[in-house]
Amino acid sequence: EAQVTQNPRYLITVTGKKLTVTCSQNMNHEYMSWYRQDPGLGLRQIYYSMNVEVTDKGDVPEGYKVSRKEKRNFPLILESPSPNQTSLYFCASRSFTEAFFGQGTRLTVV
Amino acid sequence: TQLLEQSPQFLSIQEGENLTVYCNSSSVFSSLQWYRQEPGEGPVLLVTVVTGGEVKKLKRLTFQFGDARKDSSLHITAAQPGDTGLYLCAVPFYGNNRLAFGKGNQVVVIP
Numbered sequence: 001e002a003q004v005t006q007n008p009r010y011l012i013t014v015t016g017k018k019l020t021v022t023c024s025q026n027m028n029h030e031y032m033s034w035y036r037q038d039p040g041l042g043l044r045q046i047y048y049s050m051n052v053e054v055t056d057k058g059d060v061p062e063g064y065k066v067s068r069k070e071k072r073n074f075p076l077i078l079e080s081p082s083p084n085q086t087s088l089y090f091c092a093s094r095s096f097t098e099a100f101f102g103q104g105t106r107l108t109v110v
Numbered sequence: 111t112q113l114l115e116q117s118p119q120f121l122s123i124q125e126g127e128n129l130t131v132y133c134n135s136s137s138v139f140s141s142l143q144w145y146r147q148e149p150g151e152g153p154v155l156l157v158t159v160v161t162g163g164e165v166k167k168l169k170r171l172t173f174q175f176g177d178a179r180k181d182s183s184l185h186i187t188a189a190q191p192g193d194t195g196l197y198l199c200a201v202p203f204y205g206n207n208r209l210a211f212g213k214g215n216q217v218v219v220i221p
Contacts, residue, residue, distance in 0.1 A: 058208070103150070
């Protein structure tokens with residue numbers, strides 16, 4: 001079954017404590033990306049990757065890092081989370097015709 | 111600046127009624143997609159339209175791409191509670207390297 005798996009689904013953390021949200025896909029897609037979804041602002045792209053070792057900034061990259069060492073994995077790293085990064089995060093893997101999304105990670109930074 | 115404007119933002123209707131939501135832009139696109147997102151889940155692709163004027167049907171959902179490929183509509187006939195969700199339109203840009211989303215049409219169908 002085609003899947004994008006994110007972990008964790010829910011996370012509450014404190015300001016400044018580094019965290020990583022993992023994302024894995026089983027479709028052998030070259031293209032992967034991270035979005036955050038906020039009320040009234042919609043889905044905004046954070047970072048995207050067009051292939052292994054190729055990453056680029058999206059619309060809201062500040063405060064985030066990514067890496068793409070293998071095709072299937074695309075972790076999102078928050079080195080020093082702040083309360084304004086409280087949001088619902090989605091990882092997506094994309095073929096030429098369709099984007100597949102994970103189930104989301106609801107992050108709260110207190 | 112938002113690439114895609116979706117309207118209305120929120121729509122609540124009774125089961126059995128019809129509804130239409132819109133996705134508009136001032137730019138021309140090679141294709142446009144509609145996704146549906148249910149609470150607690152990621153968006154799921156419903157349809158892709160590529161030709162100006164194209165109409166696609168998915169059961170009770172009818173999607174139309176504008177003649178000039180700048181806008182699209184989604185019409186739901188005889189809405190059911192299972193149609194409740196956030197409907198998102200999306201377009202490729204930056205040479206198809208990125209996918210941009212509208213803010214969505216939140217549809218609630220009351221039984």
